[in-house]
Amino acid sequence: MSFILVLYYSRHGATAEMARQIARGVEQAGLEARLRTVPAISSDCEASAPPIPDSGPPYVTHDDLRGCAGLALGSPTRFGNMAAALKYFLDGTSGLWLSGALAGKPAGVFTSTSSLHGGQESTLLSMMLPLLHHGMLLLGLPYSAEDLLHTRSGGTPYGPSHLAGPDSDLAVSEEEQRLCQALGQRLAQTARSLEPSGNQGPISS
Numbered sequence: 001m002s003f004i005l006v007l008y009y010s011r012h013g014a015t016a017e018m019a020r021q022i023a024r025g026v027e028q029a030g031l032e033a034r035l036r037t038v039p040a041i042s043s044d045c046e047a048s049a050p051p052i053p054d055s056g057p058p059y060v061t062h063d064d065l066r067g068c069a070g071l072a073l074g075s076p077t078r079f080g081n082m083a084a085a086l087k088y089f090l091d092g093t094s095g096l097w098l099s100g101a102l103a104g105k106p107a108g109v110f111t112s113t114s115s116l117h118g119g120q121e122s123t124l125l126s127m128m129l130p131l132l133h134h135g136m137l138l139l140g141l142p143y144s145a146e147d148l149l150h151t152r153s154g155g156t157p158y159g160p161s162h163l164a165g166p167d168s169d170l171a172v173s174e175e176e177q178r179l180c181q182a183l184g185q186r187l188a189q190t191a192r193s194l195e196p197s198g199n200q201g202p203i204s205s
Helices: 014-028 062-067 084-091 094-099 120-133 174-193
Strands: 003-008 032-037 070-078 106-113 161-163
Touching (some): 003 014, 014 032, 062 094, 106 120
Parallel strands (some): 106 161
């Protein structure tokens, strides 16, 4: 069965909650959502992470990327860029690039920041760059997602975003949740529309 890979790095839990909301949108549209994360990296050259996280979803593998029908990629912002842990993983996907394993698959991005002007849009754009190199089809959020017009927290046409606050303790708002679900639905619907003729089931609205 086709699945959408929801791949993220989260430090304080907000990006993880966004990932769960995107997964909910994917499943509302009739596809499986597969949540995966990446291990933190350390400046200590002797540090290593266990092969299985203590909690939460498993670590992503190249097979997860190879087998997915679409990708949602999420990270908190780090000086207007994606977190190093996610960048480190993506830097190791040259084999998938050489084989064209991700070419033609839909993808979207999402992020969380401490302030509204903390680099949300530049972080989203930074995550798009390696996906463009992989030949993926980038999806944003259209303004038909009405929460984009009314949100007082996160939300951009480049992808869902979340305002976490200076202490990273603000919950994902209802508007932010709906925008995350909207991205999940768009990914699933687009992936299903790209399936070979005859393999498509009904698409949820």
